[in-house]
Amino acid sequence: MASPLILVTNDDGVYAPGIRALFDAMHSLGDAVIVAPERDNSAVSHALTMHRPLRVMELEKNIYTLDGTPTDCVTLAVNKILPRKPDLIVSGINPGANLGDDISYSGTVSAAIEGTMFGIPSLAFSLAGPPPYSFEVSAAVAWKLASMALIWKQPPATLLNINIPPIAAAEIRGIRFTRQGTRRYKDSIQETYDPWGRKHYWIGGGTAHWSGGEDSDEHAISSGYISVTPIQLDLTNHEGLAYLEKEWMM
């Protein structure tokens, strides 16, 4: 059997320590290749660059970078850079959790969405805060889950969003399969002024309010578990369809 081909990407850029820890962890599982953005692409979500051409550069053996988004990296890797369709895509390790509604903004998770669209098993890894981030434990967790993903199937058209608590390996209580919780922010826009006295708004900060119950991703992390959430491509609210057909019929 050929050695598995593993694509490694992220949203923080090719020089981020999280992706290097993930790359190193994948070496014992197969042939790992990095294709990652040149610079930080945090909160770019599933953005795709279609208004300009993209240039791919090989920094060193099996490490490629391009001036685009995480989604660009996955689509170019699969279609143009890699010698064949990869057996697994791993994205991260993101410094900071991707939980609840926040995953909708996440470049880390979106890379795994793009991989899933190609029918490739895809895992997104994030290490919960606070900083400073040390990736030793989370890289070992990534190794374990990637090795499982090479053996067992994922649910169809579904990626796994994996969050790791910021604690020592001996303190981690295990893995929990979770649902996506909800997070709403309060006062998450700050007001500031430019050198000419004009008001600007800066998105960030504020207080997060969690809900979602004991089976949620956030609850697992705050309880010391690794959270593994299956995230599907189909966004249709199927129950909502029946409701609309009944209530909105004209």
Added chain:
Amino acid sequence: MASPLILVTNDDGVYAPGIRALFDAMHSLGDAVIVAPERDNSAVSHALTMHRPLRVMELEKNIYTLDGTPTDCVTLAVNKILPRKPDLIVSGINPGANLGDDISYSGTVSAAIEGTMFGIPSLAFSLAGPPPYSFEVSAAVAWKLASMALIWKQPPATLLNINIPPIAAAEIRGIRFTRQGTRRYKDSIQETYDPWGRKHYWIGGGTAHWSGGEDSDEHAISSGYISVTPIQLDLTNHEGLAYLEKEWMM
């Protein structure tokens, strides 16, 4: 009863003809306010600008613009610009369909996702191609669906993704509530060279392959129906959770 407050946004920018047609259509339903990006933000997905402050400018009465993404526009409108929480958010009208997997990249749809996160009924409108685009029929459709959305409730934590076929009003066969189809592209990356002879890749073009069946969004549009798809915020594959707990147990 106070007149409804309606936020109008898009991803093509404040000067796009589609948003102006939508804005004009909303006037008879309530107080309409545009908050839209300064320039084209197509395919930015749910990107949020957190690395720099944003400046809001009032171009004319009830028309605001800012140098950010559609998601930035919605969060700043709701939190800072509008006098109160709007009763409805409408996004579009996008020139070109947002169907199947493509909605994951769409700025038009992401604005409605952001609105839904605030608990505000949100509708995304797209007019299917080919160009040239004339927004008269689609603006009338938007008026009708917005007036319904002000009366009837949407399913919880769910936006409506609305696509309109590019045909005359008399030819439209009605409204269909649909599920999100799937679209995969083939050969959708072109190779090109810069003035120094270096190879670049340009994402776009290629052939789209549809699947999803007769209840899908794409089938409705190609059959001459308006497609209304309920899109939910919860991305969890709940069936997949049970599968993982059974198959991946360690």
